[in-house]
Amino acid sequence: MKYLGNISMGFGRNTALLRIFLFFSVSVFGAQALAACSRTINVPLAATGRSVIINGEKIDGIYPDILRNLTETCKFTLTAVPRARMELMFETGRADLLIPASRTPKRDEHGIFIPMIYNRATIISIDSNRPVITSAQDLLDKKDLKVVLVRGFDYGPTYQDLIRQLNKQGRLFFDADPLSVARLLKAGIADITIMAPSILAGAMMDDARVQDMLDKLRVEPIPELPWGDSGAYISNRSLNKEDKAALKDLLEQVAKSGTVWKGFMRYYPASVLMESIRPR
Known part of the structure; x- marks a missing residue:
């Protein structure tokens, strides 16, 4: 059992700096020859700490900023929804991506999982x-x-x-x-x-x-809830074969770049991350 200790209030106010940081991180592989998506990718998002920040109609956070910096290959439409609706949209083929998401057997039935970090409840x-x-x-x-x-x-x-x-x-x-x-x-x-x-x-x-x-x-922490994979699911129902392959290649490049973990380090104090997030 641990306490999170002194948490700075300034981490949520560095959005502009983080976007610049993410732009250059993603650009490292953005110039590589990756297949482009044939249409705009529909991504409903729910408030998830600093991973996804919803403020009215404004959507910010680690994952939205990463997606916005991938537009040379694929364009994404981001919409704010409650978490339960986001899950339902993915299960019924009305969402192309489920992000961020922990890997579970139920979600594996509906999509291709791309691991990006380790997390723990x-x-x-x-x-x-x-x-x-x-x-x-x-x-x-x-x-x-x-x-x-x-x-x-x-x-x-x-x-x-x-x-x-x-x-x-x-x-x-x-x-x-x-x-x-x-x-x-x-x-x-x-x-x-x-x-x-x-x-x-x-x-x-x-x-x-x-x-x-x-x-x-x-x-x-309890042993029944161990460290596991977190990342993104690509829909098996809403996308054609070519777009699924393009998104898989693109998101795997994001994962390999370490951009997600670096985003967490920018947004969070170490005392929070050590209990819930680890790099791959």
Whole structure:
């Protein structure tokens, strides 16, 4: 169990510098001979910490900036949607990319996965004197603790099994996005959430209503939620063979360039990344 410690509020304000940095990083391979997409690629996006920042109709963050700097090969239309709708759009062939996304068996049924970083979901709560939670069963046994999750998040079979069991116990809430989850934790309506710490901390950094909680976040990894792959899914349903191949080549080049990890280092303090994000 660890605490995130002193988190600077300035990381979310470096968007312009990050875009310049990403432009030159992506340009390293952008000039290579890659097949172009035959049409504009539809990418719905949901608020995901600093990975995707939604402010009204404005979309920023690590992944949107990367996609915007790939237009010499493929053009992307970015639209803001709730996370659950984003997942449904991908499953039903109305989205060409699902990004960012942890790799799961369910998503593998609908698309081609391109790994970009490693991530990990942990148990997160506000500082308290309760005993440390060391396993999924330990969480299930602490029936007085209420749990809130983001609707549409998925960290694999164990995570889905936890959802089913917590639902049976009547202890589970869902909300639309990480910031809403943070507000429920602050209000005491819920005691615990499960997600990558970078997502929750990123959502809290620039919101005055919850900024005071940042240094109080308590992070507890459990063995049932280990490190896994995170990256992008390319739709098997919405794209033709040529466009799937073009996107696969392009996103694999992004992954190999290290641009994604460098973006995380620009946006986040090291204390957050060490608990939730690792380079490949």
